[in-house]
Amino acid sequence: MAYTTINKSTDHFNTKLYTGTGNSNAQTGVGFKPDMVWLKNRGASSNHHLVDAIRGITKELRPNLNNAQADDNQLITALGTDGFTVGTSGSSNTNNNTYVAWNWKANGSGSSNTAGSINSTVSANTTSGFSMVAWQGNGSTATVGHGLGIAPELVFVKGYSAVAQWYTYAKHAIGNNGAVGRLVIGFLDNTAAFTNDTTSWQSTDPTSTLLYVNSGANQSMTNIAYCFSSVKGFSKMGSYKGNANTNGTFIYTGFKPAWIIIKRTNAAGDNWLVFDNKRKGYNGGSGSTEGNLNLTADQEAAEGNSSLINVVSNGFKMITSDAKINASGSTYIYAAFAEAPLVGSNNIPATAR
Numbered sequence: 001m002a003y004t005t006i007n008k009s010t011d012h013f014n015t016k017l018y019t020g021t022g023n024s025n026a027q028t029g030v031g032f033k034p035d036m037v038w039l040k041n042r043g044a045s046s047n048h049h050l051v052d053a054i055r056g057i058t059k060e061l062r063p064n065l066n067n068a069q070a071d072d073n074q075l076i077t078a079l080g081t082d083g084f085t086v087g088t089s090g091s092s093n094t095n096n097n098t099y100v101a102w103n104w105k106a107n108g109s110g111s112s113n114t115a116g117s118i119n120s121t122v123s124a125n126t127t128s129g130f131s132m133v134a135w136q137g138n139g140s141t142a143t144v145g146h147g148l149g150i151a152p153e154l155v156f157v158k159g160y161s162a163v164a165q166w167y168t169y170a171k172h173a174i175g176n177n178g179a180v181g182r183l184v185i186g187f188l189d190n191t192a193a194f195t196n197d198t199t200s201w202q203s204t205d206p207t208s209t210l211l212y213v214n215s216g217a218n219q220s221m222t223n224i225a226y227c228f229s230s231v232k233g234f235s236k237m238g239s240y241k242g243n244a245n246t247n248g249t250f251i252y253t254g255f256k257p258a259w260i261i262i263k264r265t266n267a268a269g270d271n272w273l274v275f276d277n278k279r280k281g282y283n284g285g286s287g288s289t290e291g292n293l294n295l296t297a298d299q300e301a302a303e304g305n306s307s308l309i310n311v312v313s314n315g316f317k318m319i320t321s322d323a324k325i326n327a328s329g330s331t332y333i334y335a336a337f338a339e340a341p342l343v344g345s346n347n348i349p350a351t352a353r
Contacts, residue, residue: 010031011032013103014103016029016100016103017099017278022093025085032082032105034083034105035105037050037084038102042100051075054134064296068164076092100276100295108123118144119145120144121135122145131147141213144213146211155211159221165187169185169206169217174239185216191268201214236334237335239332244323244326244328249317252314256312258277260335262275262332262334264331265331270325271296271299277311
């Protein structure tokens with residue numbers, strides 16, 4: 001599939017910061033109607049919360065937990081043309097607490113997809129390489145249509161009507177046994193290493209139309225997959241090797257990143273680290289006004305402030321020997337979304353940090 005040029009990244013992904021009020025609280029300035037919202041209380045030890053337009057905004061998942069989806073009709077009460085409204089839930093709107101919400105555009109509540117052996121409901125943004133896919137699993141071998149028109153490189157799957165882990169497919173991962181890509185599996189909700197797996201993905205990479213699932217990634221319950229593929233100038237999924245040096249690895253993305261998630265794959269115990277351009281996830285040290293603020297997708301922890309990465313106009317660079325992000329010889333997967341391309345057809349160049 002040929003993707004069109006994305007001149008304005010915030011038409012498809014954007015981060016929104018806000019302060020809770022305890023009352024109905026409309027958040028505008030996102031730039032589009034979001035179809036997936038992932039939010040977190042920045043200053044407190046509390047769960048992550050994720051809602052989407054397929055399951056409905058009163059149904060939340062928690063990326064740091066393997067729980068079934070929960071009902072909360074006050075977490076988010078509306079998705080609007082330029083943002084969302086949070087209700088009176090303490091999880092999303094405690095008075096004077098600060099929150100971050102990461103927003104992606106898909107294609108509304110979705111439509112039927114019959115490409116696989118199991119029919120799915122798909123909400124796909126083929127321009128930005130993001131789709132959400134829901135289906136009724138059977139606990140066995142199956143194929144599921146994902147609607148992207150290009151093979152996804154990163155997939156998070158959650159069986160959500162009961163307890164089930166977040167199964168992760170990462171094309172660029174290397175596990176602790178040296179396996180690559182489809183032969184490894186990781187979990188968004190914990191810090192386990194990526195390990196050899198020959199069943200959950202059928203030892204088969206996704207194609208431009210299908211996910212190949214089995215057992216864990218196709219639980220005998222309702223399942224949802226969040227699928228991402230690289231789009232030049234807007235998003236990049238990949239991997240890098242650490243060097244345990246403060247002059248660390250540089251990762252070229254071809255754009256100034258607005259959001260980055262990183263996970264060490266070949267050893268256990270290291271968190272999924274999340275950075276964004278609104279919380280100053282770049283170019284600063286502990287206590288700095290531009291401190292390197294990060295959150296951990298797999299745990300409740302409040303926002304951390306430590307010097308881990310620099311974000312620049314064409315990628316990001318490790319600036320620490322910390323093993324969770326730059327252990328010598330270790331492999332890390334990442335996904336990044338753009339603040340701005342190096343140069344778009346709108347001829348506005350990205351500035352360096």
